[in-house]
Amino acid sequence: MQITMTVNGVSHTREVEARLLLIHFLRDDLGLTGSHWGCDTSNCGACVVWLDETPVKSCTVLAAMADGRRVRTVEDLARGGQLDPVQQGFAECHGLQCGFCTPGMMMTARWLLDHHPDPAAEEIREALSGQLCRCTGYENIVRSVRWASEHEAAGRDDDRSC
Amino acid sequence: MTAAADPAPDGAYGPVRRKEDARFLRGQGTFVDDIQRPGMLHGAILRSPLAHARVVSVDTAAALAHPRVRAVITGETLEQRKLAWMPTLSRDVQAVLATDKVRFQGQEVAFVVAEDRYSARDALELIGVEYEPLPVVVDATRALDPGAPVIRDDVAGQRDNHIFDWAAGDRAATDAAFAAADVVVTQDMLFPRSHPAPLETCGAVAELDPVSGKLTVWATTQAPHAHRTLYSLIAGLPEHKIRIVSPDIGGGFGNKVPVYPGYLCAVVGTMITGQPVKWVEDRSENLMSTAFARDYHMHGEIAATRDGRILALRARVLADHGAFNGAAQPSKYPAGFFHIFTGSYDLQAAHCEVTGVYTNKAPGGVAYSCSFRIAEGVYLVERMVDLLAAELGLDPAELRMRNLLRPEQFPYTCPTGWEYDSGDYPRALQLAMDLAGYPELRREQAERRARGEYMGVGLSFFTEGVGAGPRKDMDILGLGMADGADLRIYPTGTAVLSISCQTQGQGHETTFAQIVAHELGLRPDDVEVVHGDTDRTPFGLGTYGSRSTPVSGAAAVVVARKVRERARVVAAAMLEAAPEDLEWARGRWQVRGDPEQGRTIAEIAMAAHSSLELPAGVEGHLDAETVYNPPNLTYPYGAYICVVDVDPGTGAVAVRRFIAVDDCGVRINPMIVEGQVHGGLADGVGMALMQVIAYDQDGNCLGGSFMDYLLPTSVECPSWELGQTVTPCPHHPIGAKGVGESATVGSPVAVVNAVVDALRPLGLRHADMPLTPANVWSALQGRPVRADLAR
Numbered sequence: 001m002q003i004t005m006t007v008n009g010v011s012h013t014r015e016v017e018a019r020l021l022l023i024h025f026l027r028d029d030l031g032l033t034g035s036h037w038g039c040d041t042s043n044c045g046a047c048v049v050w051l052d053e054t055p056v057k058s059c060t061v062l063a064a065m066a067d068g069r070r071v072r073t074v075e076d077l078a079r080g081g082q083l084d085p086v087q088q089g090f091a092e093c094h095g096l097q098c099g100f101c102t103p104g105m106m107m108t109a110r111w112l113l114d115h116h117p118d119p120a121a122e123e124i125r126e127a128l129s130g131q132l133c134r135c136t137g138y139e140n141i142v143r144s145v146r147w148a149s150e151h152e153a154a155g156r157d158d159d160r161s162c
Numbered sequence: 163m164t165a166a167a168d169p170a171p172d173g174a175y176g177p178v179r180r181k182e183d184a185r186f187l188r189g190q191g192t193f194v195d196d197i198q199r200p201g202m203l204h205g206a207i208l209r210s211p212l213a214h215a216r217v218v219s220v221d222t223a224a225a226l227a228h229p230r231v232r233a234v235i236t237g238e239t240l241e242q243r244k245l246a247w248m249p250t251l252s253r254d255v256q257a258v259l260a261t262d263k264v265r266f267q268g269q270e271v272a273f274v275v276a277e278d279r280y281s282a283r284d285a286l287e288l289i290g291v292e293y294e295p296l297p298v299v300v301d302a303t304r305a306l307d308p309g310a311p312v313i314r315d316d317v318a319g320q321r322d323n324h325i326f327d328w329a330a331g332d333r334a335a336t337d338a339a340f341a342a343a344d345v346v347v348t349q350d351m352l353f354p355r356s357h358p359a360p361l362e363t364c365g366a367v368a369e370l371d372p373v374s375g376k377l378t379v380w381a382t383t384q385a386p387h388a389h390r391t392l393y394s395l396i397a398g399l400p401e402h403k404i405r406i407v408s409p410d411i412g413g414g415f416g417n418k419v420p421v422y423p424g425y426l427c428a429v430v431g432t433m434i435t436g437q438p439v440k441w442v443e444d445r446s447e448n449l450m451s452t453a454f455a456r457d458y459h460m461h462g463e464i465a466a467t468r469d470g471r472i473l474a475l476r477a478r479v480l481a482d483h484g485a486f487n488g489a490a491q492p493s494k495y496p497a498g499f500f501h502i503f504t505g506s507y508d509l510q511a512a513h514c515e516v517t518g519v520y521t522n523k524a525p526g527g528v529a530y531s532c533s534f535r536i537a538e539g540v541y542l543v544e545r546m547v548d549l550l551a552a553e554l555g556l557d558p559a560e561l562r563m564r565n566l567l568r569p570e571q572f573p574y575t576c577p578t579g580w581e582y583d584s585g586d587y588p589r590a591l592q593l594a595m596d597l598a599g600y601p602e603l604r605r606e607q608a609e610r611r612a613r614g615e616y617m618g619v620g621l622s623f624f625t626e627g628v629g630a631g632p633r634k635d636m637d638i639l640g641l642g643m644a645d646g647a648d649l650r651i652y653p654t655g656t657a658v659l660s661i662s663c664q665t666q667g668q669g670h671e672t673t674f675a676q677i678v679a680h681e682l683g684l685r686p687d688d689v690e691v692v693h694g695d696t697d698r699t700p701f702g703l704g705t706y707g708s709r710s711t712p713v714s715g716a717a718a719v720v721v722a723r724k725v726r727e728r729a730r731v732v733a734a735a736m737l738e739a740a741p742e743d744l745e746w747a748r749g750r751w752q753v754r755g756d757p758e759q760g761r762t763i764a765e766i767a768m769a770a771h772s773s774l775e776l777p778a779g780v781e782g783h784l785d786a787e788t789v790y791n792p793p794n795l796t797y798p799y800g801a802y803i804c805v806v807d808v809d810p811g812t813g814a815v816a817v818r819r820f821i822a823v824d825d826c827g828v829r830i831n832p833m834i835v836e837g838q839v840h841g842g843l844a845d846g847v848g849m850a851l852m853q854v855i856a857y858d859q860d861g862n863c864l865g866g867s868f869m870d871y872l873l874p875t876s877v878e879c880p881s882w883e884l885g886q887t888v889t890p891c892p893h894h895p896i897g898a899k900g901v902g903e904s905a906t907v908g909s910p911v912a913v914v915n916a917v918v919d920a921l922r923p924l925g926l927r928h929a930d931m932p933l934t935p936a937n938v939w940s941a942l943q944g945r946p947v948r949a950d951l952a953r
Contacts, residue, residue: 017280019280020280024279027195027196028279031198032189033189033192033193033195033196034188034189034190034191035189036193036195036361036362036412037195038361038362038363038445039445039867039868040444040445040446040867041445041867041868041869043867043868043869044361044445044868046361073189074188074189075188075189077187077188077189078187078188083187083188087187087188090183090187091179091180091183091184091187092179094179094180094833094834094836094837096183096186096187096667097413097667097668097669097837097838097841098360098361098362098410098411098412098413098666098667099182099183099185099186099187099191099410099412099667100191100193100360100361100362100412100413101361102186102187103189106187121881124876125876125877126876126877128875128876129875129876129877130875131875131876132361132868132873132875133361133876134358134359134360134361134413134415134841134873135413135667135837135841136837136840136841136844137840137841137842137843137844137879137882138840138844138875138876138879139840139879139881139882140837140840141876142876142881
């Protein structure tokens with residue numbers, strides 16, 4: 001079947017099998033390998049991308065379900081060569097180790113801050129609780145998102161500590 | 163910019179932000195499944211649905227007829243190439259693809275190579291396998307029963323499921339100490355089977371260049387050089403025609419140390435088809451077939467005086483190794499380093515016996531950040547100390563404080579022969595108690611108990627031996643555990659360090675650059691770290707057992723110091739002074755007594771490449787190489803305190819606080835060290851409360867997905883509270899000890915001790931992990947269950 005979707009602002013039309021998963025379409029057909037596949041069962045969240053404006057686990061979305069819709073992936077977080085504050089926060093607060101869960105974590109974090117600019121640590125934990133990280137014990141991910149929140153509130157690029 | 167403009171002799175250590183983050187944050191990491199090669203095909207493995215069965219026939223005709231299938235490989239195909247069996251890291255053999263029998267659910271039976279991922283999976287459905295089911299052994303405690311089905315009838319002379327008996331310590335001295343003791347406490351305990359479950363599963367892309375004969379394998383491996391040697395030995399390929407590339411690795415934790423059948427199938431796939439073949443397992447395959455951890459059935463005995471002086475320790479262990487003995491550890495030690503089980507205490511005597519058995523379960527055993535089974539040893543001794551404290555009516559912190567080794571006892575040889583290098587244990591425990599507010603916690607606990615609330619405070623104190631290891635004692639399949647390092651200094655003074663170990667998230671590209679920068683007066687940004695590619699790096703045994711900093715880190719220091727000494731000779735020629743008249747200060751060589759006369763490494767490097775006349779016998783350039791053979795293990799340690807709240811009505815446990823004081827010697831990058839500790843603490847909470855790979859009586863794996871194998875998320879984990887002491891390792895060139903596994907080793911028992919402490923007023927003495935609500939509740943009813951077996 002033929003599908004058309006806008007991924008990171010670029011329209012793509014492809015002939016795909018009806019059963020093709022969105023994560024495989026993004027990674028194998030479009031070469032956007034920043035989103036990762038980790039579990040098949042919607043538990044780990046390494047595959048989180050935005051479908052229109054909502055984070056989804058792209059291992060449990062068919063590519064065909066994204067027909068006519070917009071998808072945003074980690075490759076679109078930085079704009080104009082400038083890292084998103086969420087990306088900066090992860091670097092500043094050591095919010096990543098192996099980097100495999102990071103894209104999904106950051107896509108959910110970006111969504112959270114867009115809807116809730118000043119989340120408490122417990123609210124960040126709740127928002128990320130559908131995703132797994134095996135390296136960080138989550139502490140520095142929470143600090144990273146707090147860093148981004150505070151950075152955006154301050155609206156400046158200062159040297160804020162974690 | 164080069165170091166010449168900005169010497170930073172003392173600024174290289176510290177919380178330097180990671181170099182590797184730039185690519186990961188942009189989604190530009192290169193993990194194995196991200197690799198695309200021209201004409202690449204895709205492999206998929208057909209796995210056994212049965213735990214024990216004779217393979218009567220494998221019919222591949224329908225699969226081969228699939229229009230997009232290019233090859234179907236079976237055990238028979240491999241047998242013709244003498245590849246049906248491969249050596250394991252414990253000198254056993256493991257089936258690559260089954261020929262005679264399948265021995266665990268999920269065992270590899272056939273391999274399909276197709277033009278795309280989905281077709282390869284489709285074709286698995288078209289393979290017809292006829293099995294003749296056999297009786298199954300899933301419980302290690304029944305594996306040696308008379309009449310138990312013999313799993314390994316492929317091994318000549320094997321008439322039962324026994325693998326090995328092994329012992330350490332002094333039995334007679336231990337018996338004597340027990341006989342003289344006022345108090346003896348015993349306990350059976352299970353450290354159940356868990357799985358490291360890195361978020362990236364295992365996989366490989368294999369490509370054989372038909373013209374040059376060179377085989378390149380991009381693989382999820384923590385030990386690329388050891389894998390190259392193993393591939394050569396297994397497949398009979400000349401080793402110089404094999405290149406292993408370990409690209410970005412999405413977590414390892416020991417899961418990515420062994421060579422798995424899928425890797426070899428990808429290699430055979432490229433040999434047969436002449437095209438690159440990618441194989442990446444799915445999550446169920448990862449959980450059901452790759453290296454598990456623990457599965458230790460332990461009986462502990464501790465002897466003490468009435469006033470709380472610990473005298474001796476005994477352990478008897480039944481070790482479930484699964485269907486093939488594939489435990490990854492130094493070959494001389496079939497139970498790994500379990501026999502550091504005397505822990506951190508000043509004992510008179512200790513003795514342990516370990517019996518290994520086969521069961522119809524996946525192979526493995528040594529994985530999951532266990533420091534070669536020290537995790538099991540720490541669990542045993544720290545449970546026993548808590549049980550003893552309860553028996554004596556002593557506070558568990560007080561009992562530990564009375565018995566911890568004292569600083570003046572180091573170096574200390576423990577009753578089973580390990581030489582602990584350094585430590586100040588009471589200081590670490592006191593710091594943890596101070597950070598926790600220990601007396602206040604006990605007061606709060608008493609108040610809550612009076613109100614019928616169940617709060618628990620659990621302690622653990624652990625000592626690890628990491629950084630394997632001295633060549634005289636330690637090898638894996640004959641490969642001594644020393645690591646090489648090469649360091650090149652370019653004419654403008656920037657550096658490239660090549661190392662053999664392989665990061666899986668530990669940040670080697672940053673930490674190792676800091677090491678070299680510190681030694682040479684460079685900035686970390688001036689040092690590029692090359693790793694993970696056997697064609698570009700010197701030989702070494704890889705990253706596991708917390709060995710990167712203790713072994714490869716030491717190699718990086720030594721090679722940088724070699725460069726520094728070469729630079730001294732060149733600097734002397736530049737300054738028209740004698741080398742012995744120079745001193746290294748402020749990141750440069752300068753004339754002693756005349757600090758204005760000095761040269762940085764960058765200035766010296768340019769001169770070393772120039773036409774400057776060098777003294778006779780001195781080579782040009784500054785490049786150097788080394789191999790580091792550690793003189794001893796390093797011995798990091800720590801004191802942990804966990805605070806939990808338990809609802810006895812439901813059995814639900816909430817971890818309220820976790821305080822961790824670690825001493826890993828000198829910290830090169832404290833930000834990275836703390837990140838490592840955070841991750842290990844989450845592992846400990848997971849193992850203690852949630853994680854178990856269980857089986858039913860037919861050998862069906864009940865932990866085969868993340869729906870069933872529960873891992874801690876951000877809401878089960880508290881905000882970790884860390885502290886540190888720094889006792890430099892006396893034999894490591896910069897005093898570092900390694901930290902990658904400390905928290906995973908030390909934390910599970912702190913959680914269990916806390917839960918038991920909470921419920922002691924209700925009569926609970928012990929409960930096995932994982933302490934799920936159901937398991938805690940059952941234990942409280944006096945009907946504890948085996949969480950690793952289906953009820």
